[in-house]
Amino acid sequence: MGSAKEQQLEDPVLAPAIERARVLAEALPYIQQFDNKTVVIKYGGHAMVKEELKAGVIHDVVLMESVGIRVVIVHGGGPEITKLMKKLGIQPKFFEGQRVTDEETLSVTQMVLDGKINGEIVNGINLAGGRAVGLSGKDAGLVLAKRFRPTGPDGKVGDIGYVGEVERVNPEILDVLDKHEFIPVISPIGVDADGQTLNINADTVAAEIAAALKAARLILLTDVRGICKNPADPATMIPTIRAADCEALIRDGIISGGMIPKVRACLEALAGGVEKTHILDGRIPHALLLELFTDTGIGTEIIS
Amino acid sequence: MGSAKEQQLEDPVLAPAIERARVLAEALPYIQQFDNKTVVIKYGGHAMVKEELKAGVIHDVVLMESVGIRVVIVHGGGPEITKLMKKLGIQPKFFEGQRVTDEETLSVTQMVLDGKINGEIVNGINLAGGRAVGLSGKDAGLVLAKRFRPTGPDGKVGDIGYVGEVERVNPEILDVLDKHEFIPVISPIGVDADGQTLNINADTVAAEIAAALKAARLILLTDVRGICKNPADPATMIPTIRAADCEALIRDGIISGGMIPKVRACLEALAGGVEKTHILDGRIPHALLLELFTDTGIGTEIIS
């Protein structure tokens, strides 16, 4: 048989075909493994801004859904909020480095998230052949939140306004949409017990929703290659980190800055029953497909 | 028995109780008749602006849902759109009396509808004990639209920008939400075959959705008592108008001005299979309950 096979590989028609067949044979077990499983994607960064990347992510989401994965998207706000605030002449205020969200700011945030970005993602998915439904955490009581009160360096608790943290996720509406094969696209707005809407960090919302759904995967799309020993060198990316090792990596400064809250969101998700979490470079074409359907993956996974 | 009964009616405790019992006995057959039937409400006008009326309408919607009516709400934009346009310094343009919707105006419209008003209604219903989910016509391909091109008096077709008319309603998401007892709250935004969002008249959207759902009732909440022979005198309100008589009433000027498109929306709904349509004064407390659950009703019904 050996020689026949070699002959085939030299066959200018068959050789690439057989290479393709190998990729398929590698991917199919993953596809099967994710059948009917939930993958929550925090969508943000460049992948939400650059047209070509945007189209790519949306295309991948529709493909994932088409092979039986239950995809849930949570999006951030991007630079649009700041843009509209500027137009309306609203001055940003800060407390200990965090943006204070007064009523006007909250109103702008909601208008941009629910009245602009959310609809654009929904529209994109529908045009690509999927069936998306936009939600905020207010809809069907999806995200119950309470006010977030950060502690300053002086130990005093500060008031940063209408900023929330997740208290409870009520996933019923997600189950309903999933059962009928709609893709939920969720803005990170919650509502407290008094009906006050609150702005929440999108990574956290994604993590809590993933936990509530006992998702197979939480994927945070970012603008870096993954967690790298030397951030300047993608070749030093760590493919797999155990939850137990994260705090040490934070102390050592390998996980630092904006990556810290993302890693914390992953840890929360793992603690809540999510199987695996991924920090993935949204700038790589088809990053989602590669991470889910190939043996090697391309980002950093954090596992328990 | 007669005298015993008279005695009871004079009984200071029982007399009002018995009066209440009569209202109930009158209402129950209506309640039963609407069980599992769909009522589409176009929500707008004062009832959407004044806090007390707002709370009343929302309370009635939750009650209707609680006794088994499938309520669907379509809301308009109110004065909020104009307010934000002013803040952003956008100059309104008009063609033959109709507002031209350029890209900037469309963006503002969507932000106000989907990012402000829709969420407020959803929030209100949830606080009142209902379970609402906000939608726009983009979600799940609910409202497929095409550009609306009005003809000017010179016979020329004008371009008023991103304004649409309904081409087709795809009610699947409404059926799904209804099956799980969520109340859909819909903003009048459609999307055309190329994915372009379009702003549409809310009365028309409500009428088309009612037709697609073969609703039992379409109710347009307005700021007038109904259609009156003499608009200045509520006592001249016409309780029932047949569809066939509407054009004559328009010619006679009894139906005029802003009432004309509302009546046309009702006629479309009737043609599409809706059982009855109502033009109702949203300023009357519990107007919805009175119209649906009492023998007399309080607005004008248009029937086929």
Place this chain on the structure above:
Amino acid sequence: MGSAKEQQLEDPVLAPAIERARVLAEALPYIQQFDNKTVVIKYGGHAMVKEELKAGVIHDVVLMESVGIRVVIVHGGGPEITKLMKKLGIQPKFFEGQRVTDEETLSVTQMVLDGKINGEIVNGINLAGGRAVGLSGKDAGLVLAKRFRPTGPDGKVGDIGYVGEVERVNPEILDVLDKHEFIPVISPIGVDADGQTLNINADTVAAEIAAALKAARLILLTDVRGICKNPADPATMIPTIRAADCEALIRDGIISGGMIPKVRACLEALAGGVEKTHILDGRIPHALLLELFTDTGIGTEIIS
């Protein structure tokens, strides 16, 4: 807004409408609360004899069923049994004040209950638009009974013949009928393990059936206003009595005579898991609707 509202209330058309709306708004939450709940009614007394009251109770039952309440009726025998016994020349016998039921008396009892009264109630409900099915405790083994042997004042156990007490209720046939929206109308006849039919007190049968169905309400229709501190003065009626307080009220003579076994039936029902029990004046028009659907109620409720 205030002045507009005042104006409306003075409006001669709207003012009563708005009053009606308030009754409705008050009733709807109750209607919703009873949706799909079971209410067992012991039907007897004047309400079963006087034509006008009869029609009223039956109408209310059909209304209750129409808004989703599962109504179960247990009826007594009224004066008809005595009437037929007289015609047949049967002499009543007594033991310690209780009627002795020999074979002939039992035969008359069954003929009147199952061959006359039951069918009349069934017929009435069907004519009023409901769908009733008559049952006795023999049907489908609904009421398994054993002989009731009262103890005389001398401590001796007496034989009062074919009189039974409930041993076990097998509610399967009631569930089947309910599932298909039939109203069961039940005569208080049971059957013992040897197939002997026995006559049972209707209040007890109603209480045991309510317990077996985990009913939301047991309502005993009587010919008095409720339990009154001074039976001569309806104004002294006690609206709510706790189960724990009943024995004291019996000792104090406030609950006395024929009311004692009724209260005992209520206590049994409560012990068996019924939510609330009511002793209600069947002579008040729409007593059932008022008790169930208004804030105040009109009889005495006994609660645990």
Place this chain on the structure above:
Amino acid sequence: MGSAKEQQLEDPVLAPAIERARVLAEALPYIQQFDNKTVVIKYGGHAMVKEELKAGVIHDVVLMESVGIRVVIVHGGGPEITKLMKKLGIQPKFFEGQRVTDEETLSVTQMVLDGKINGEIVNGINLAGGRAVGLSGKDAGLVLAKRFRPTGPDGKVGDIGYVGEVERVNPEILDVLDKHEFIPVISPIGVDADGQTLNINADTVAAEIAAALKAARLILLTDVRGICKNPADPATMIPTIRAADCEALIRDGIISGGMIPKVRACLEALAGGVEKTHILDGRIPHALLLELFTDTGIGTEIIS
């Protein structure tokens, strides 16, 4: 093999066993054929009076039900009605040989049918291990009737009072009971559009119910061996008669007297879609089993 077999048949243990096996092998295909089929039995005559026959019929009914046959029983009144009338001193009146049913007679009829005979059959079945539910044609609107007005020999239409003929059977309650494996036992009482109860011939009620249920069999239990050429000689019984030949047999006097309305009921049932009808001697032990489960049968079948 032959000799081995002969040897077995001589085996004193095996020979009868093998004979039994043949009966079984013959019966099983019939049992299978009737699985989930409906058999309507008109129960009356000696089989309803003599204790031993009564027990036998009821036992057979329970066996039939146990192997998957849907049995429906319609019973007559027997001599009990006359007995009670006598006790009450009611004088029977006749019109052209038919008993006139005035209000008093109707009342007695219902009390005996629904308050005595029906319950006894229900009780019997339940004691024998079945699960019976007693019904009259009033229950769930089962039998809608109209007054029967016979024509006298002078061509005048006579008034025989509260006697009915079937107008429509509404079998919903029978389907419900069957689905839950309850055996309906039905008294021949109908109700007209005004709610007036009417006494109806039980053979006719059985035939109409069989037609409404598209029953596989209608079996009329009688006190004769079947239709015999010479009524005095059971050996002349005709096993099978085609519907088309019945009128000729009536003309020839072979079908005569009380057998005529029974045959007419069979013809009606056949016209209404019943597969086969049987006139069967209720005095023969296990007549039902023999007729249904053996090749030869024992009564007269009338087929279309």
Place this chain on the structure above:
Amino acid sequence: MGSAKEQQLEDPVLAPAIERARVLAEALPYIQQFDNKTVVIKYGGHAMVKEELKAGVIHDVVLMESVGIRVVIVHGGGPEITKLMKKLGIQPKFFEGQRVTDEETLSVTQMVLDGKINGEIVNGINLAGGRAVGLSGKDAGLVLAKRFRPTGPDGKVGDIGYVGEVERVNPEILDVLDKHEFIPVISPIGVDADGQTLNINADTVAAEIAAALKAARLILLTDVRGICKNPADPATMIPTIRAADCEALIRDGIISGGMIPKVRACLEALAGGVEKTHILDGRIPHALLLELFTDTGIGTEIIS
């Protein structure tokens, strides 16, 4: 009544009919008792070789299925395997009296079992009106086996080749076939964890399958009348043996030779939850029907 009855028994037409009725009345409760119950039959011996007996067993199986019994057949190999081995010139080898199954022998065994006998039984059932599906223990992983290694008299474990013992039965495919009313016909081939097929004793396979299905009955068809105190005299057959007594009967030599493994299979089945087991003479016509549907039975039952 007595005399009427005697008269009937003398009636030359009715007397045998009534005898047949008694057999039926006796059988029906058994038929009902086995409704939807599983009976596993080990089919082998003369009943699988002689044409007339073969047709009889198959006919009975189809009848049993037709009245709602779930029949499962496990067959042996009969003399066909030896026949084919001879034709192919394969020399049988033995170890301690057991046939050694080398690769060639295994191949012949499978070809005869799955390629000849199994198909003939399937074909026979289908021709008789049943719906059979042939299986081996390989299909759907039905029988997971491991190599059977007998211990010789010297205490050494011998290698008898590809002979297996059951490790686990996975009855899913049997449930699926049963749900759709197919009769499974199973050859006693198992497969081990490495995919090696193994030949297994059919009695054991039948017993393990019966246990896995929690069958009501395991019936081993043999060529003897049952277990007899004196094997030469069928009249000494023991109708019922308790599991606890079997070892004593083996020690006493009453159960001996080839009967020992059959009894052991029965004990295993009983231990696994089978209700009753039978050793039955397959040479008696309709042996299956007689054993299942009559009061006395005709073989030996072993019960726990």
Place this chain on the structure above:
Amino acid sequence: MGSAKEQQLEDPVLAPAIERARVLAEALPYIQQFDNKTVVIKYGGHAMVKEELKAGVIHDVVLMESVGIRVVIVHGGGPEITKLMKKLGIQPKFFEGQRVTDEETLSVTQMVLDGKINGEIVNGINLAGGRAVGLSGKDAGLVLAKRFRPTGPDGKVGDIGYVGEVERVNPEILDVLDKHEFIPVISPIGVDADGQTLNINADTVAAEIAAALKAARLILLTDVRGICKNPADPATMIPTIRAADCEALIRDGIISGGMIPKVRACLEALAGGVEKTHILDGRIPHALLLELFTDTGIGTEIIS
């Protein structure tokens, strides 16, 4: 973006990953398109003989099943039948070039097909993680056949013994197995109305089963690259042939020899409602995956 992308492609880690992502993105829509669709594979030739190819085909079948394709396998007999005939000293006889199948030959054929090859495929699939069930056309009446009588060149109809042609396929058992996610593996044996088993051409059986199942694809695995204009040169393979053009290609000799019956089987399948048929080279690794899941495919498809 362009330059970033170029940079990525040069990235030694990412470049091949992105290539793999492209294959996946190409394959996913096909995978989705075949979800829940039926693909019937005629399995034979080298792919059934050479161990490596065998493992490959079976692996692909399990992958296909795992992503939701309903796979049905029909296998041929290969050289094994001839081998066993030789061993048994059976002389092959021929009529007009066709093998005459006498009883002995039929017996050998069944033993090899059902007792050897079928089980090996079933075993292979089960070991690879699938769940296969072996069937012949006898099981559950799957393939009803009649004798095939070829016409000789002299116009005389010849008798070639137990060779059949398909008369009707009864796919119920296939639907049942599919519903429970079992893979049917079918040998080409049919049965006629008298229960006589017949040997049938496997390509035809596959085609008729595909038609009966309204399969999306019929794939015939062969030992050639496809239909080639010049059979000696694989580069001349015709990727797509319309059904209407096949007869011309036969006349021109491009389709010739053993390929003719294969093409005829494809045409029959297309006529019976199969969407597409493929003649595929079973020697190419992962031929099935490439044909189904890539844009180009690798064999010849025949379409209507």
